[in-house]
Amino acid sequence: MRIDVISIFPEYLNALNLSLLGKAQDAGLLEVNVHDLRNHTFDRHKTVDDTPYGGGAGMVMKPEPWALALESVLETSPAAQKPVLIVPTPSGEGFNQSAAYELAEAEHLVFACGRYEGIDERMFHWAREHFWVRLMSVGDYVLNGGEVAALAMVEAIGRLVPGVVGNPESLVEESHGDEGLLEYPVYTKPSSWRGYEVPEILLSGDHGKIAEWRKEQQAERTRTRRPDLWFKHQNMA
Numbered sequence: 001m002r003i004d005v006i007s008i009f010p011e012y013l014n015a016l017n018l019s020l021l022g023k024a025q026d027a028g029l030l031e032v033n034v035h036d037l038r039n040h041t042f043d044r045h046k047t048v049d050d051t052p053y054g055g056g057a058g059m060v061m062k063p064e065p066w067a068l069a070l071e072s073v074l075e076t077s078p079a080a081q082k083p084v085l086i087v088p089t090p091s092g093e094g095f096n097q098s099a100a101y102e103l104a105e106a107e108h109l110v111f112a113c114g115r116y117e118g119i120d121e122r123m124f125h126w127a128r129e130h131f132w133v134r135l136m137s138v139g140d141y142v143l144n145g146g147e148v149a150a151l152a153m154v155e156a157i158g159r160l161v162p163g164v165v166g167n168p169e170s171l172v173e174e175s176h177g178d179e180g181l182l183e184y185p186v187y188t189k190p191s192s193w194r195g196y197e198v199p200e201i202l203l204s205g206d207h208g209k210i211a212e213w214r215k216e217q218q219a220e221r222t223r224t225r226r227p228d229l230w231f232k233h234q235n236m237a
């Protein structure tokens with residue numbers, strides 16, 4: 001999978017070179033390219049923003065540097081079809097595990113990390129001629145820009161690309177999986193630690209009982225921590 005990220009703070013994305021995604025890049029499973037939007041400006045100050053028409057607080061990102069940056073990414077796109085352009089924004093559709101699975105199928109993802117009050121709306125009209133555009137939010141709170149949201153999405157998507165997570169079994173029993181339940185609690189050695197004990201059942205060797213206990217824990221956690229997910233789970237076919 002190829003991923004391009006455009007930002008005025010490309011250093012934010014350095015974290016993508018660490019850990020699992022860094023290894024996946026070294027192994028050739030993922031290609032991640034980060035681009036500085038300011039390289040697509042022509043004035044002395046490398047201006048990417050201006051005041052909003054109609055007035056109001058803050059600044060708006062100019063459309064032309066975005067179009068130029070996106071055109072330069074398009075020139076080297078490996079995708080046979082339109083690449084997917086993800087624009088992180090708190091006013092987008094919710095990004096979740098099923099979106100991550102869907103996007104992990106794409107050949108080429110491009111992230112456009114906006115700042116300030118957003119990007120001139122005409123950029124989106126233009127972009128739809130060349131990309132499948134998805135405006136996506138990582139949660140109901142406001143970040144200073146799209147970079148942290150892009151990091152979260154790239155990590156959630158990238159780890160679903162075949163081969164990136166060494167043991168694919170570990171993707172099966174996760175929170176937000178098919179069953180719509182949160183993950184059960186986990187423990188490791190020692191069995192007694194600072195007066196806290198590992199639940200007896202996990203030391204019993206009775207795999208049937210352990211599976212049953214874990215299911216109960218998943219249900220209890222989901223019911224108490226995420227009543228919204230519990231409601232959905234109970235209404236699942």
Ligand code: ADE
Nearest residue numbers: 088089090137138143149
């Ligand atoms: N940019 C600022 N806040 C955001 C959010 N919650 N999700 C995605 N992008 C954002």
